[in-house]
Amino acid sequence: xxxxxxxxxxxxxxxxxxxxxxxxxxxxxxxxxxxxxxxxxxxxxxxxxxxxxxxxxxxxxxxxxxxxxxxxxxxxxxxxxxxxxxxxxxxxxxxxxxxxxxxxxxxxxxxxxxxxxxxxxxxxxxxxxxxxxxxxxxxxxxxxxxxxxxxxxxxxxxxxxxxxxxxxxxxxxxxxxxxxxxxxxxxxxxxxxxxxxxxxxxxxxxxxxxxxxxxxxxxxxxxxxxxxxxxxxxxxxxxxxxxxxxxxxxxxx
Amino acid sequence: xxxxxxxxxxxxxxxxxxxxxxxxxxxxxxxxxxxxxxxxxxxxxxxxxxxxxxxxxxxxxxxxxxxxxxxxxxxxxxxxxxxxxxxxxxxxxxxxxxxxxxxxxxxxxxxxxxxxxxxxxxxxxxxxxxxxxxxxxxxxxxxxxxxxxxxxxxxxxxxxxxxxxxxxxxxxxxxxxxxxxxxxxxxxxxxxxxxxxxxxxxxxxxxxxxxxxxxxxxxxxxxxxxxxxxxxxxxxxxxxxxxxxxxxxxxxxxxxxxxxxxxxxxxxxxxxxxxxxxxxxxxxxxxxxxxxxxxxxxxxxxxxxxxxxxxxxxxxxxxxxxxxxxxxxxxxxxxxxxxxxxxxxxxxxxxxxxx
Amino acid sequence: xxxxxxxxxxxxxxxxxxxxxxxxxxxxxxxxxxxxxxxxxxxxxxxxxxxxxxxxxxxxxxxxxxxxxxxxx
Numbered sequence: 001x002x003x004x005x006x007x008x009x010x011x012x013x014x015x016x017x018x019x020x021x022x023x024x025x026x027x028x029x030x031x032x033x034x035x036x037x038x039x040x041x042x043x044x045x046x047x048x049x050x051x052x053x054x055x056x057x058x059x060x061x062x063x064x065x066x067x068x069x070x071x072x073x074x075x076x077x078x079x080x081x082x083x084x085x086x087x088x089x090x091x092x093x094x095x096x097x098x099x100x101x102x103x104x105x106x107x108x109x110x111x112x113x114x115x116x117x118x119x120x121x122x123x124x125x126x127x128x129x130x131x132x133x134x135x136x137x138x139x140x141x142x143x144x145x146x147x148x149x150x151x152x153x154x155x156x157x158x159x160x161x162x163x164x165x166x167x168x169x170x171x172x173x174x175x176x177x178x179x180x181x182x183x184x185x186x187x188x189x190x191x192x193x194x195x196x197x198x199x200x201x202x203x204x205x206x207x208x209x210x211x212x213x214x215x216x217x218x219x220x221x222x223x224x225x226x227x228x229x230x231x232x233x234x235x236x237x238x239x240x241x242x243x244x245x246x247x248x249x250x251x252x253x
Numbered sequence: 254x255x256x257x258x259x260x261x262x263x264x265x266x267x268x269x270x271x272x273x274x275x276x277x278x279x280x281x282x283x284x285x286x287x288x289x290x291x292x293x294x295x296x297x298x299x300x301x302x303x304x305x306x307x308x309x310x311x312x313x314x315x316x317x318x319x320x321x322x323x324x325x326x327x328x329x330x331x332x333x334x335x336x337x338x339x340x341x342x343x344x345x346x347x348x349x350x351x352x353x354x355x356x357x358x359x360x361x362x363x364x365x366x367x368x369x370x371x372x373x374x375x376x377x378x379x380x381x382x383x384x385x386x387x388x389x390x391x392x393x394x395x396x397x398x399x400x401x402x403x404x405x406x407x408x409x410x411x412x413x414x415x416x417x418x419x420x421x422x423x424x425x426x427x428x429x430x431x432x433x434x435x436x437x438x439x440x441x442x443x444x445x446x447x448x449x450x451x452x453x454x455x456x457x458x459x460x461x462x463x464x465x466x467x468x469x470x471x472x473x474x475x476x477x478x479x480x481x482x483x484x485x486x487x488x489x490x491x492x493x494x495x496x497x498x499x500x501x502x503x504x505x506x507x508x509x510x511x512x513x514x515x516x517x518x519x520x521x522x523x524x525x526x527x528x529x530x531x532x533x534x535x536x537x538x539x540x541x542x543x544x545x546x547x548x549x550x551x552x553x554x555x556x557x558x559x560x561x562x563x564x565x566x567x568x569x570x571x572x573x574x575x576x577x578x579x580x581x582x583x584x585x586x587x588x589x590x591x592x593x594x595x596x597x598x599x600x601x602x603x604x605x606x607x608x
Numbered sequence: 609x610x611x612x613x614x615x616x617x618x619x620x621x622x623x624x625x626x627x628x629x630x631x632x633x634x635x636x637x638x639x640x641x642x643x644x645x646x647x648x649x650x651x652x653x654x655x656x657x658x659x660x661x662x663x664x665x666x667x668x669x670x671x672x673x674x675x676x677x678x679x680x681x
Binding site: 005007009023027043095170178179186 | 265273280281282284285292296298303304319334335336338361362363365373374378380383385390444449451500501506542543544551553556
């Protein structure tokens with residue numbers, strides 16, 4: 001292409017309404033390609049997004065159970081066995097990005113009736129606590145079982161916040177979601193380790209530090225990344241707890 | 254340019270330009286948000302807010318890519334010049350779309366928390382030392398701020414008030430914004446579970462933008478080294494040989510290079526020759542690639558006009574550009590390389606018999 | 609957390625100062641330094657966001673143009 005302007009070349013001046021004929025066709029073709037290209041890009045980008053899985057709020061399946069609230073170290077509800085159904089342990093979260101610590105701490109003395117909405121993804125269930133009431137009168141006598149140690153494990157996977165990953169957000173993991181997970185943990189939602197390999201067929205673990213206490217800010221640089229963690233695994237009824245030695249954590253990618 | 258400023262000067266071409274832009278953007282968002290989810294292979298739908306966040310974010314990224322391609326494309330092929338004419342509306346719209354993306358992020362990922370969302374935005378992740386897990390949101394904020402400043406200073410008032418050098422320097426930050434956006438995407442969305450299509454789109458954008466700029470840069474460099482560089486005249490001391498008469502079409506110009514940042518456009522019109530600087534006072538558009546319309550040099554970028562004999566914009570406009578002295582020996586055009594102060598009258602050289 | 613809140617507070621003050629500069633400039637300054645703006649008012653609100661964002665530069669240009677007139681352009 002020559003730099004030199006020639007007498008015959010079309011010359012476009014924006015404020016003149018007449019556009020040279022040779023250019024009109026070019027511009028119409030360009031406009032169609034531009035709009036069409038964006039349309040195709042939208043279809044390609046949007047239709048190939050990764051599946052966020054089947055996690056989600058179970059609005060039609062409200063949760064109501066009688067059990068005992070414990071801090072292990074995050075709030076959990078221990079529900080006694082009932083006929084065929086074995087005893088269960090549910091992780092708890094509050095509304096939005098808040099934990100359920102205040103309800104759990106207030107109602108430690110005896111059994112409670114807990115109502116809420118389950119957020120569920122496969123084996124992982126997080127209950128968004130609605131109302132907690134102490135059971136009046138003749139409460140059933142129930143002492144939850146202690147933790148069953150399953151030995152020391154080195155696991156790889158991702159640290160998520162238990163509520164979003166369970167399906168409160170779809171998708172609720174990955175780096176794009178890291179800041180949200182960070183806020184959730186700050187708000188008191190229990191951290192959950194999603195392991196790439198199972199322990200006793202379970203891939204989700206409630207996390208605690210190596211002494212079984214709450215995890216502090218040292219977890220934050222590890223959030224939403226592919227990490228290797230080492231620690232003791234315990235089973236509380238059906239819930240796995242991973243007591244992690246964060247000093248030994250490694251970021252893999 | 255204008256005698257009096259108005260909020261937006263509309264004309265048919267701008268309305269057409271904006272209409273095409275709006276239709277294309279609306280089409281993108283509609284397909285992304287409404288149509289494509291029907292073809293998604295998902296167990297349960299992606300959150301509406303996250304879907305829209307992605308739609309607006311990717312749309313802004315693609316728009317920014319196109320904006321950055323318009324400049325070099327118009328240098329490589331003049332038929333793209335009409336895209337340049339109303340590019341500022343393109344930019345303002347991109348800033349708006351990016352703002353909607355940011356708003357979805359704020360009211361979704363940073364919402365529902367006891368922490369204020371703006372505080373959370375700045376404080377939730379501060380691991381600036383990490384590459385993976387870097388707070389890529391900050392890069393998005395930086396890009397958005399730049400887009401806001403550029404959109405807010407796109408009115409012609411700002412060009413006149415800040416002066417062309419400051420305004421141009423300010424608007425060069427669009428490249429910083431693009432770099433921030435690419436990093437924002439690369440350290441954020443692209444780190445998720447593999448999404449080959451999105452990854453290829455981002456890579457294609459980077460290759461396209463840098464490739465076109467590289468190609469244009471090479472062309473400009475070749476041009477400066479090539480035949481268009483004026484050579485000293487052997488006969489006439491102090492004058493440069495600018496070329497032959499028959500190299501120039503009527504109402505068109507030949508551009509000669511004096512040095513890296515000085516080019517002169519020599520126009521032939523009505524049997525006369527005049528020389529002015531090649532740089533338009535508005536945005537340094539290449540005047541020598543324009544034409545003479547109604548007796549005035551007309552810039553190919555935005556149609557700014559100047560009288561041929563004195564480089565002054567016709568009244569009531571007030572822009573002035575430098576003029577140069579010419580002389581004709583036989584059919585050879587000689588140029589005095591010393592620029593005259595902007596607006597200096599120089600008698601045009603009559604071509605007469607030599608032509 | 610504290611530095612984030614501080615940063616936001618600074619940003620708020622910066623924009624508020626920009627608002628003051630915008631008011632002063634659009635009411636008094638613009639007519640003195642920008643001949644083309646004299647008599648046109650409809651476009652002025654359009655300048656407010658820009659002034660709020662880059663008000664230090666606006667002040668700098670305002671003073672330069674006051675001092676050196678059209679030569680500074």
